[in-house]
Amino acid sequence: MKEYQTISEISGPLVFVEIDEPVGYDEIVEIETPEGDQLRGQVLESSEDFCAIQVFEGTGGIDRNASVRFLGETLKMPVTEDLLGRVLDGSGNPIDGGPEIVPDERQDIVGAAINPYSREYPEEFIQTGVSAIDGMNTLVRGQKLPIFSGSGLPHNDLALQIARQATVPEEASEEGENGEDDEGSEFAVIFAAMGITAEESNEFLEDFERTGALERSVVFANLADDPAVERQITPRLALTTAEYLAFEKNYHVLVILTDMTNYCEALRQIGAAREEVPGRRGYPGYMYTDLAQLYERAGRIEGVEGSVTQIPILTMPGDDDTHPIPDLTGYITEGQIYIDRDLNSQGVQPPINVLPSLSRLMDDGIGEGLTREDHGDLSDQIYAAYAEGEDLRDLVNIVGREALDERDNTYLDFADRFESEFVDQGFETNREITETLDLGWELISMLDTAYLNRIDEELIEKYYRQDVSADDAEDEASEDSETAEAAD
Numbered sequence: 001m002k003e004y005q006t007i008s009e010i011s012g013p014l015v016f017v018e019i020d021e022p023v024g025y026d027e028i029v030e031i032e033t034p035e036g037d038q039l040r041g042q043v044l045e046s047s048e049d050f051c052a053i054q055v056f057e058g059t060g061g062i063d064r065n066a067s068v069r070f071l072g073e074t075l076k077m078p079v080t081e082d083l084l085g086r087v088l089d090g091s092g093n094p095i096d097g098g099p100e101i102v103p104d105e106r107q108d109i110v111g112a113a114i115n116p117y118s119r120e121y122p123e124e125f126i127q128t129g130v131s132a133i134d135g136m137n138t139l140v141r142g143q144k145l146p147i148f149s150g151s152g153l154p155h156n157d158l159a160l161q162i163a164r165q166a167t168v169p170e171e172a173s174e175e176g177e178n179g180e181d182d183e184g185s186e187f188a189v190i191f192a193a194m195g196i197t198a199e200e201s202n203e204f205l206e207d208f209e210r211t212g213a214l215e216r217s218v219v220f221a222n223l224a225d226d227p228a229v230e231r232q233i234t235p236r237l238a239l240t241t242a243e244y245l246a247f248e249k250n251y252h253v254l255v256i257l258t259d260m261t262n263y264c265e266a267l268r269q270i271g272a273a274r275e276e277v278p279g280r281r282g283y284p285g286y287m288y289t290d291l292a293q294l295y296e297r298a299g300r301i302e303g304v305e306g307s308v309t310q311i312p313i314l315t316m317p318g319d320d321d322t323h324p325i326p327d328l329t330g331y332i333t334e335g336q337i338y339i340d341r342d343l344n345s346q347g348v349q350p351p352i353n354v355l356p357s358l359s360r361l362m363d364d365g366i367g368e369g370l371t372r373e374d375h376g377d378l379s380d381q382i383y384a385a386y387a388e389g390e391d392l393r394d395l396v397n398i399v400g401r402e403a404l405d406e407r408d409n410t411y412l413d414f415a416d417r418f419e420s421e422f423v424d425q426g427f428e429t430n431r432e433i434t435e436t437l438d439l440g441w442e443l444i445s446m447l448d449t450a451y452l453n454r455i456d457e458e459l460i461e462k463y464y465r466q467d468v469s470a471d472d473a474e475d476e477a478s479e480d481s482e483t484a485e486a487a488d
Contacts, residue, residue, distance in 0.1 A: 001069055001070065001071060001072065002019075002021075002023070002069070002070045002072075003067055003068065003069045003070075004017055004018070004019060004067070004068045004070075005065065005066070005067050005068070006018040006019070006068075007062070007063070007064045007065075007066055007068065008050065008064075010059050010062060010063075011273050012059070012269070012270075012272075012273035013054050013055055013058060013059060013227055013228055013229045013269075013270060013273060014044065014052050014053065014054055014055070014059070014270070014273045014274065015031065015041065015052075015053045015055055015059060015062060015068070016050055016051070016052055016053075017050060017051055017053060017068050018049065018050050019046075019048075019049065019050060019051055021048070022046055022047065022048055023043055023046050023051055023070050024043065024046070024072070024074075025043055025045075025046055026042055026043060026074045026075070026110065027042070027043040027046075027070055027071065027072065027073065027074060028040065028041075028042060028043075028070075028071045028073055028074060028075050029041040029042065029043060029053050029068060029069065029070055029071065030068075030069045030071060031053075031055065031062060031066050031067070031068055031069075032066060032067045032069070033061045033062055033063070033066050034063065034065050034066065035061065037061055039055055039056070039057045039061075039062065040055070040056045040057065040091075041053040041054055041055040041056060041229075042054055042056070042075060042229075042233075043070075044270075044274070045274070052274065053068070054229040054232075054270060055227070055229060056091055056227060056229050056230050056233065057227060057230075058227040058229075074108050074109075074110065075108070075109050075233065076106040076107060076108055076109065077092055077106065077107055077108075077109050077236075077237050077240040077241060078092070078101050078103030078105075078106050079103055079104060079105060079106070079107055079240065079241055079244040079245075080101065080102065080103050080104040080105075081104075081245070081249055082101065082102070083101065083218045083241060084188060084215070084216060084217065084218060084245075085214055085215050085216075085217070085218075086098060086101070086218055086219070087205060087214075087219045087221065088218070088219065088220050088221070088237075089220070089221060089222065089226075089230075090194070090220060090221065090222025090223075090226055090230040090231065090233070090234040090237075091230055091233065091234075091237075092220070092237045095221070105244075107240050107243075107244060108240070109233060109236040109237055109239075109240045110236065110293075111236070111239060111240055111243060111297055113296070114296075114297075114299050114301060118301050118302050118303075119299055119300065119301065119302070120142070120299075120300040120301060120302045121300075121364070122140045122141055122142030122143045122299070122300060122307075122361050122364070122365065123140060123361070123364040123365055123370075124140060124141040124142075124168070124307075124365060124370065125138060125139075125140060125141075125168075125169065125365045125366060125370045125371050125433070126139045126140065126141055126166060126167070126168060126252075126254065126309060126365075127165075127166065127167050127168070127169050127432070127433055128161075128162045128165055128166050129161070129162075129165030129166070129167075129429070129430035129431055129432075130158070130161065130162065130165070130350060130352070130425070130431070131422050131423065131425055131431050131436040131439065131440075132337075132350065132352035132354055132357075132422070132423045133162075133337060133352070133359075134371075134431070134433050134436050135375075135378075135379060135382075135422070135433075135436040135437065135440055136354040136357070136379055136382065136383065137335065137337055137354065137357045137358060137359040137362060138359050138361075138362040138365050138366050138371070138375075139166075139309065139311070139359065139365075140309075140359070140361045140362070140364065140365035141168065141252060141300065141307040141309055141365075142298060142299045142300040142307045142308065142309055143298065143309055143310075143334050143335075143359070143361050143365075144295050144296075144298040144309070144310040144311075144312070144332070144333045144334055145309075145310070145311055145333065145334060145335050145336070145337065145359055146260075146310075146311065146312040146313065146314060146326075146329050146330075146333050146335075146336050146337070147159070147311060147312070147313045147314070147336070147337045147339060148314060148316055148321060148326050148336050148337065148338050148339065149313060149314065149315050149316070149339040150315055150316055150318075150319040150339065150341060151315050151317075153315075153339045153341060153344055153351065154339070154344065154349070154350065154351070154427070155258070155259075155313050155315070155339050156200060156203070156204070156258065157349075157350065157427045158339070158350045158352075158427070159191075159256050159258050159311070159313055160204065160207045160208075160427075161350070161427045161428075162254075162256065162311065163189045163191055163208070163213055163217065163254075163256055164207075164211045164213045164430075165430045166187070166189065166254050167187055168187055168252050169371075169433065186216075186250075186251050186252070187216065187251065187252045187253075187254070188216050188217065188218070188242075188245050188251045188252070188253050188254070189213065189216060189217040189218075189253070189254050189255075189256065190217070190218050190220075190238045190239075190241055190242045190245075190253060190254070190255045190256070191204070191208075191217055191218070191219045191220070191238075191256050192219075192220040192222075192234055192235050192237075192238035192255070192256070192257050192258070193219075193220065193221050193222060193258055193259075194222045194231045194234050194235065194257070194258070194259060194260075194262045194263050194266075195222060195223075195224050195226075195231055195259060195262025195263070195265070195266070196221070196222070196223060196224060196258070196259070196262075197223070197224050198223055198224075198225075201221050201223060204219070204221070205219065205221075218238070218241055220234050220237060220238050222234040224262075228265075228266035228269045228270060229266070229270065231262060231263055231266040232263070232266055232267070232270070234263075235257050235263060235294050236294070238255060238257070239255060239294065239297045239308070242255045242297075242308045243297065243308060245306065246304075246306030246307055246308045247301060247304050247306055247308075248306075249306065250304070250305040250306045251306050252306060252307050252309070253306065253307065253308050253309065254309045254310075254311065255298070255308060255309065255310045255311070256310075256311045256312075256313065257294075257310065257311070257312040257313065258312075258313035259313055259314060259315055260291075260312045260313065260314040260325065260329065261314045261315045261316075261317070261325055264283060264287060264291075264324075264325045267283065267284055267287055267290060268282055268283050268284065271283075271284040279324075280324045281323070281324055283324050283325075287324065287328060288328045288331070288332075291328055291329060291332060292332050294312075295310060295312065295329070295332045295333055296332070297310075298310040310333075312329065312333070314326060314329060319341060334359065334360040334361050335357070335358040335359040335360045335361070335362075336356075336357060336358060337352060337357045337359075338352065338353045338356045338357045339351055339352060339353075340352065340353035343419065343423070346419075347424070348419055348420075348423055348424040349424055349425070349426050349427050350423075350425075350427065351423075352423060354383065354386065354423070355383070355386065355387060355390065362376075362379075363376060366379075371433050371437070372433070372434065372437055373459070374437065374441075374455075374459045374462070374463055375433075375437060377454055377455040377456055377459055378437060378440050378441065378444065378455065378459075378463075379440075380454040380455075381444055381452055381453075381454040381455050382418065382422075382440055382443070382444055384454060385411060385414050385415075385418075385444065385447060385451075386414070386415055386418050388411045388415075389411040389412050389414050389415025389416075389418070390415060392404065392408050392411055392412050392415075393412065393415065395408075396412065407451075410446060410447060410448075411447075413446065414443060414444075414446050414447065417443055417446070418443055421439065421443065422436075422439055422440065422443060441463045441464065441465055442465055442468055444464075445464055445465035445466070445468035446468060449464060452464075
């Protein structure tokens with residue numbers, strides 16, 4: 001253990017120390033102030049003559065007389081199954097009043113990259129209970145599917161809903177690709193909040209406790225007034241915990257990271273303190289690499305039952321999806337879920353806009369034996385019909401609805417019902433995948449079968465709701481009769 005009292009400069013969250021021999025990158029440091037306070041830090045940069053240390057608790061109280069001890073090891077997360085049901089701060093310390101954590105082992109928070117040869121292709125369905133996701137942009141085990149939101153939108157409510165409801169249906173867990181029996185695999189949620197307010201933190205914890213979701217969850221809470229440096233290690237602690245539960249204890253783990261924008265702001269703040277040359281909009285040039293190190297820790301390993309699935313949540317500054325944070329996230333991840341401001345203003349809950357949303361692995365995670373054989377065709381047809389209705393809404397603003405023919409009016413009605421019945425389900429409603437698909441068939445049956453050009457004829461014969469079309473025809477006839485009586 002090497003100890004120095006040679007602090008030369010303190011800048012923001014960084015402490016610069018003169019040294020006489022190199023120290024390891026990411027090495028853990030203990031700093032003892034003249035008052036006897038113990039602080040922890042991590043080596044950010046090192047050379048033969050000096051090193052830069054980022055202090056997790058902030059540099060308050062540190063002066064040139066403080067002692068700096070290099071511990072010769074990197075930061076490790078104490079992991080155990082007993083972490084389930086616990087609430088930790090952004091540095092991994094318990095804040096729920098429970099006992100100290102007795103770990104089974106301590107693992108490096110940087111993690112080990114998954115060998116591409118050993119990766120198993122994600123193709124098993126995760127049910128979130130949210131129709132706009134399950135039905136239209138399906139989440140798959142081992143996938144990383146971010147949520148793109150904006151300031152003031154209810155992404156936190158959606159995150160809590162997914163944390164409460166997410167599960168692996170029995171159909172998807174009975175037998176793995178190689179014939180293994182996955183029925184014993186359990187489901188767990190790792191919830192890592194970065195840069196949130198104390199009020200948001202209280203809401204998260206109250207919801208977890210009220211719904212009982214805390215029993216199968218591990219919560220990491222980094223508050224807005226906590227040091228920015230701590231914000232950098234919070235997602236790494238969470239992902240290390242997830243990897244332990246998934247790859248050593250065979251859990252199917254869903255990791256929810258919110259808000260990645262706060263994480264990237266911390267990167268920018270520390271980069272400015274280091275006087276680095278900034279990249280796009282002041283963010284570090286290595287932000288893409290840094291985000292990839294987090295996102296690529298999702299996946300499945302061949303021969304291991306467990307899996308790590310990620311849902312990062314980020315708020316787009318100015319609702320701009322070309323901003324560096326959503327732009328780089330979109331390059332790395334397999335799709336995105338858009339939270340829409342217009343739908344939110346209409347009271348739709350959750351306000352997910354399915355048109356710009358995408359799950360690139362959806363086709364591999366749905367179908368017979370996983371969800372239902374009609375899922376893919378039905379989703380494609382709903383998407384096309386809703387897009388048609390959206391285009392016609394723009395036309396109505398110009399020519400008026402009375403100028404449209406019967407077909408166009410049907411598509412307009414479909415778009416309205418799709419938003420009000422399919423997407424708008426509330427934050428407390430948990431829909432089974434079969435319920436979501438049945439609702440989709442009820443809506444698509446508003447259209448004549450001649451327009452269903454994306455669905456196989458056998459599926460139309462099996463699932464098409466003739467009674468819906470008949471009811472619509474009766475309603476139209478009744479409206480025509482009422483109109484004629486009024487005219488008389």
